[in-house]
Amino acid sequence: xxxxLTEEQQLIVDTTRRFVQSEIIPLEDHLDPDAGSLEPAxxxxxxxxxxxxxxxxxxxxxxxxxxGLDTTTRALMAIEMSQHRAGLYNPCYGxxxxxxxxxxYEATDDQKERWLYPTLxxxxxxxxxxxxxxxxxxxxxxxxxxxxxxxSEWILSGSKLYISGADKADxxxxxxxxxxxxxxxxxxxxxxxxxxxxxxxxxxxxxxRATHYATxxxxxxxxxxxxxxxxxxxxxxxxxxxxxxxxxxxxxAGCIGPAIRAQExxxxxxxxxxxxxxPLAEKQAIQxxxxxxxxxxxxxxxxxxxxxxxxxxGERFRTEAxxxxxxxxxxxxxxxxxxxxxxxxxxxxKDLPLERWYRELRIRRVGEGPSEVQxxxxxxDILGGSFK
Amino acid sequence: xxxxxxxxxxxxxxxxxxxxPAQLGVYHVANSDETVLSIGYAGAGxxxxxxxxxxxxxxxxxxxxxxxxxxxxxxxxxxxxxxxMLHLHDFGQLPSHQQAEQSRVGRLSPD
Numbered sequence: 001x002x003x004x005l006t007e008e009q010q011l012i013v014d015t016t017r018r019f020v021q022s023e024i025i026p027l028e029d030h031l032d033p034d035a036g037s038l039e040p041a042x043x044x045x046x047x048x049x050x051x052x053x054x055x056x057x058x059x060x061x062x063x064x065x066x067x068g069l070d071t072t073t074r075a076l077m078a079i080e081m082s083q084h085r086a087g088l089y090n091p092c093y094g095x096x097x098x099x100x101x102x103x104x105y106e107a108t109d110d111q112k113e114r115w116l117y118p119t120l121x122x123x124x125x126x127x128x129x130x131x132x133x134x135x136x137x138x139x140x141x142x143x144x145x146x147x148x149x150x151x152s153e154w155i156l157s158g159s160k161l162y163i164s165g166a167d168k169a170d171x172x173x174x175x176x177x178x179x180x181x182x183x184x185x186x187x188x189x190x191x192x193x194x195x196x197x198x199x200x201x202x203x204x205x206x207x208x209r210a211t212h213y214a215t216x217x218x219x220x221x222x223x224x225x226x227x228x229x230x231x232x233x234x235x236x237x238x239x240x241x242x243x244x245x246x247x248x249x250x251x252x253a254g255c256i257g258p259a260i261r262a263q264e265x266x267x268x269x270x271x272x273x274x275x276x277x278x279p280l281a282e283k284q285a286i287q288x289x290x291x292x293x294x295x296x297x298x299x300x301x302x303x304x305x306x307x308x309x310x311x312x313x314g315e316r317f318r319t320e321a322x323x324x325x326x327x328x329x330x331x332x333x334x335x336x337x338x339x340x341x342x343x344x345x346x347x348x349x350k351d352l353p354l355e356r357w358y359r360e361l362r363i364r365r366v367g368e369g370p371s372e373v374q375x376x377x378x379x380x381d382i383l384g385g386s387f388k
Numbered sequence: 389x390x391x392x393x394x395x396x397x398x399x400x401x402x403x404x405x406x407x408x409p410a411q412l413g414v415y416h417v418a419n420s421d422e423t424v425l426s427i428g429y430a431g432a433g434x435x436x437x438x439x440x441x442x443x444x445x446x447x448x449x450x451x452x453x454x455x456x457x458x459x460x461x462x463x464x465x466x467x468x469x470x471x472x473m474l475h476l477h478d479f480g481q482l483p484s485h486q487q488a489e490q491s492r493v494g495r496l497s498p499d
Binding site: 031032033034035036165166167168200201202203204206207209210211212213215350 | 391431432433462463464465466467469470473493494495496497498
């Protein structure tokens with residue numbers, strides 16, 4: 001495969017890198033080390049900048065006003081956008097805009113009017129409510145939230161766990177079991193306004209991400225009109241699964257940025273810090289860690305770009321996306337761990353971003369399908385013969 | 389585990405503040421009626437953690453602020469948001485000088 005960048009891609013990468021270095025990092029120096037947002041005035045100013053650059057709403061399809069980036073270019077941008085303290089989960093603090101819930105692009109025209117377009121205009125926020133206390137890695141079988149038809153409405157009862165943004169959302173995409181089928185063919189997706197009676201955000205779930213929390217939801221006999229069903233009755237799992245597959249490439253790419261930045265910091269530190277009469281960079285133990293970092297970073301980058309190129313060329317990319325997610329999250333975690341070791345005491349302080357990346361990367365090996373599920377996906381393809 | 393910060397109130401004065409560890413965490417500051425004046429956090433940006441944050445509260449509220457209670461936590465950002473949401477749920481609005489946060493924080497229905 002040819003991983004060289006086109007002239008346009010190189011320009012986009014350079015522009016993004018300059019933006020992060022000149023606009024984001026200087027502001028970040030004045031924020032709490034665990035901050036998850038910019039001051040509103042700074043945020044609005046930078047949104048104007050990204051709009052003028054033509055880069056606002058990176059993940060919005062072109063026909064809805066997005067810039068129409070291919071997956072490879074988007075992955076390259078994700079690598080650059082994450083090279084700052086909050087970059088792993090808040091790349092550039094969201095000033096490049098979001099795409100809303102990707103599933104809504106498959107909605108009916110009426111549903112688009114009610115939820116998609118207001119989301120793209122920044123007037124509404126949505127959340128994705130799939131995982132339940134009964135499990136997250138095998139959602140098709142774990143879903144116990146029930147949907148029972150009652151005339152032209154459905155009554156939803158149950159709970160969801162580890163849901164991001166539900167406390168601030170105007171609507172939720174909720175997956176519920178609507179038939180006796182215990183697997184993926186008995187799940188339906190509902191779009192539910194969060195002011196619907198019976199919708200409760202019961203508690204905040206604190207995680208390793210100190211700036212951000214998940215929530216636990218409870219649904220008490222929530223009545224939802226039939227027209228709020230997204231897609232087909234009992235066809236909801238395909239909608240959920242599609243999101244899980246598509247997300248893996250940019251999710252993986254975003255892990256590489258902090259690893260690159262940490263490696264750069266470690267090289268500078270190793271060259272300037274002296275112990276026992278010579279710089280750290282002259283010690284073989286340090287040299288090997290730096291080399292192992294470089295191997296991990298390049299391996300992750302190649303896997304991400306291979307998956308992205310296959311996606312762009314219309315080829316089957318499920319195995320490659322799973323491999324990219326697995327390699328990027330695990331390799332970047334190793335890189336950050338070594339970089340902390342190279343830095344010594346200062347590496348574990350909040351004076352540097354390493355400790356934040358260390359905590360947040362640990363979640364990446366679990367979120368969006370843990371490493372074991374990625375291996376399961378690859379094993380199915382390789383042993384099943386579809387991987388040639 | 390209860391999610392509200394319901395520890396016993398302590399007197400807020402420089403002597404007590406100086407006796408605290410310089411840790412990260414969250415706190416309530418109240419007046420003599422135990423009406424909450426501030427829901428705050430001691431973050432990594434505070435030079436001496438909880439001590440610095442509470443000294444700043446004393447400077448802000450002056451003699452009105454007479455009590456406080458706190459909790460040490462490295463997750464001070466998310467715990468702070470949680471305390472703001474709980475206060476909003478329980479009292480319908482945030483303390484007057486924190487009204488600007490109202491549009492930022494989410495909502496909980498914990499009961």
